[in-house]
Amino acid sequence: xxxxxxxxxxxxxxxxxxxxxxxxxxxxxxxxxxxxxxxxxxxxxxxxxxxxxxxxxxxxxxxxxxxxxxxxxxxxxxxxxxxxxxxxxxxxxxxxxxxxxxxxxxxxxxxxxxxxxxxxxxxxxxxxxxxxxxxxxxxxxxxxxxxxxxxxxxxxxxxxxxxxxxxxxxxxxxxxxxxxxxxxxxxxxxxxxxxxxxxxxxxxxxxxxxxxxxxxxxxxxxxxxxxxxxxxxxxxxxxxxxxxxxxxxxxxxxxxxxxxxxxxxxxxxxxxxxxxxxxxxxxxxxxxxxxxxxxxxxxxxxxxxxxxxxxxxxxxxxxxxxxxxxxxxxxxxxxxxxxxxxxxxxxxxxxxxxxxxxxxxxxxxxxxxxxxxxxxxxxxxxxxxxxxxxxxxxxxxxxxxxxxxxxxxxxxxxxxxxxxxxxxxxxxx
Numbered sequence: 001x002x003x004x005x006x007x008x009x010x011x012x013x014x015x016x017x018x019x020x021x022x023x024x025x026x027x028x029x030x031x032x033x034x035x036x037x038x039x040x041x042x043x044x045x046x047x048x049x050x051x052x053x054x055x056x057x058x059x060x061x062x063x064x065x066x067x068x069x070x071x072x073x074x075x076x077x078x079x080x081x082x083x084x085x086x087x088x089x090x091x092x093x094x095x096x097x098x099x100x101x102x103x104x105x106x107x108x109x110x111x112x113x114x115x116x117x118x119x120x121x122x123x124x125x126x127x128x129x130x131x132x133x134x135x136x137x138x139x140x141x142x143x144x145x146x147x148x149x150x151x152x153x154x155x156x157x158x159x160x161x162x163x164x165x166x167x168x169x170x171x172x173x174x175x176x177x178x179x180x181x182x183x184x185x186x187x188x189x190x191x192x193x194x195x196x197x198x199x200x201x202x203x204x205x206x207x208x209x210x211x212x213x214x215x216x217x218x219x220x221x222x223x224x225x226x227x228x229x230x231x232x233x234x235x236x237x238x239x240x241x242x243x244x245x246x247x248x249x250x251x252x253x254x255x256x257x258x259x260x261x262x263x264x265x266x267x268x269x270x271x272x273x274x275x276x277x278x279x280x281x282x283x284x285x286x287x288x289x290x291x292x293x294x295x296x297x298x299x300x301x302x303x304x305x306x307x308x309x310x311x312x313x314x315x316x317x318x319x320x321x322x323x324x325x326x327x328x329x330x331x332x333x334x335x336x337x338x339x340x341x342x343x344x345x346x347x348x349x350x351x352x353x354x355x356x357x358x359x360x361x362x363x364x365x366x367x368x369x370x371x372x373x374x375x376x377x378x379x380x381x382x383x384x385x386x387x388x389x390x391x392x393x394x395x396x397x398x399x400x401x402x403x404x405x406x407x408x409x410x411x412x413x414x415x416x417x418x419x420x421x422x423x424x425x426x427x428x429x
Contacts, residue, residue, distance in 0.1 A: 027242035029105060031077030034061065034098035036070050036394060037087065044092050048073075055279060058083075059244075061397050062317065065366040072097065072394040074244075097395060104399050105243045111402055123147055128202055128409070130402045131194045134164070134236045137201065137228055141169055148208050150174070151219065157227075158296030161250050164232040166296050171207045171224040182223040182304045183420060186297060186372070187313040189262045191234025191245045192398045195390050195408055196313040200228040202409025203416065214421055214428050221424045222308070225300065230293050231262055244398060246281050248293055254278075260285040263312075263387075264368065265294045266375035269326030275369060284370050297372075301380055308423055309384040310376045311416060316397055317365070318356045320345065320415075321387035323377040325361030326369040333383050334360070340384075344418035348411040354391065356415075361387065384423055388412065 039045045048064035048071055057079040061072040075083050087094045098104055108131075115136055118125035123143040126132075132140070145154035151173055158166040172180065187200035204226055207219060218224075229235050233249035247259030257279040264275050264284035271284035289295045301307060320341055323331045331337070341358040349355060357364065361373065376385035391400055391408045400408075421428070 025241065027244075029074075029101040029244070031080075032074055032101040033077075033080060033096055034072060034074050034101060034397065036072055036095050036097050038070055038093040039064060039067055040092065041067065044090065047086070047090060047092070054079075055281070059281070062394060063366045070394060072397060074101065097397070098399075108243075108399055108401075118143070128198075128205060129406050131198055131405070132201075133239050134229060134232055137197060138165070138167055140201070141167055141204075141228070144204065144208060145169065152208060157300055158292055160231070160233045160292055161248060162233045164236065166227065166230065166232060166293065168300065169204055169226050169228070171204070171219065171226065172222075173220045179306050180223045181221065181306045181308040181424070182225060183309045183311070184225045184227075184297075184301065184304070184307065185311045185313065185416075186227040186230045188227075188229035188235050189231050189293070189312065189372070190314060191231050191238045191247070192243065193313075193315040193390075194238070194398070195315045195400045195405065197228045197235065198405045199313055199390060199409050199412050200226055202406070203413050204228070206409075206413050214417055214426070217426045217428075218417065218420050218424070221426060222420065225304070227297070227300075230297060234259070247283065248291055250285070250291060252278065252286075257283070259283065260291050262291055262294050263314075263372060264370040265289065265291050266370045266372055266379075268371070268374040268378055269369035271369045282368070288370065301376075307380065307382055309420060310372070310380075310382050310386070312372045312387045313390060313412070314387055315390040315400065316392055316394065317389040318354065318391060318393055319364060319389040320356055320358040321361040321364065321373060321389060322358065323360060323374050323385065325365075325371045325387075326367065326374050328360075328362045328367070330360055331377055337384070340419055340422050343422075344415040347418050348415040351411045351414050352407045354407070354411050356411075384419065388415075 039048060045064050051058040057076040059074040061074060064071045112131040115127060119139055126140050141154050145152050151171055153170045155168050156165040157168045185200060187196040206215060207224055231248050234245055234247060237245050237249060247261050249258060250260045251258055255278040261282045264271055264282055267288035270288040275282050275284040277283060285291055289298055322337050345356045373385050373387045376382040391404055
């Protein structure tokens, strides 16, 4: 008789954890538009770069760094007319990718309604094909940990600025020898990149449940350490206050601006240019590893004496990024990395016909200091370290429709599986 009241109260608690949206405080993007712009000359690039100083009205979803490469940027309604006029006068090709940004956000919210049934019915009722709140993700991890106790271990490895737990799921067949080679996967370091935690959850489910011969070998050979949401404060904030928030939620009395870009906060080439501006979306923080989220990852990695691979899941651009990002150049083993990536991404393409590029970040995209991939490569000494920029190429950007979650998970896991099999010198049965 007591069972139903308990479940009812649990539902109330869980719904409360989602957060109530305050209409007066929630950031609205009504009237904002997202453009795809193709700079044809150096003058075009310089014009776009100058707009980065006006972060109130222009937000770059992809950086202007190369002639003829599409730049995706968000423009406020106050600047729309003058911006379009300038583009036309300067003969810069452009097109509208998202006509009403807030409308697209509202559609996404309506499609990804809070889920309750899986809390009662079990992990099988969890919908991998939709986006989930932090509370739902953590509840799902707990259910999986209960369901697969012999190969999984769920722990809290740190807390965020606002005191939220940073969860780690370790997946391993414990019958193997001690000090097994290990793999780290982190996701959700940038709050608005919802496809990143969703893909991490897909990978977790594959590792725990798949009977595919290669996955079984990988479960037996490696210890897998997966952090589905490394930036829990920022991720929760995107569900309640600002869907397009990027940074963590660090608050500093010295500035009215909030947050640090966690993927500029690693101790490698730290930090120059706009990354020193607290109001910039790429603010690197006061010092390397100043943030509890990055220092938590650093502490974990220090305990792993046999770390072989590291994957940091991001979006978007369909790109696998290797070192170096903080400088122009190639890591010593780049020839090996290129061979592995070419094979892995060819295999991933067979899944959904999705094409991914690969290469050193500074050469392929743009230079940036303090990134995880360079820290793994140069400081930790991990030979196989990657930033994985997931779908898409900018048509939806950070607002990737939920219909693309499962295909993204499938092709990403296929590539990671192939790379891990190679590094582990394993053969499919």
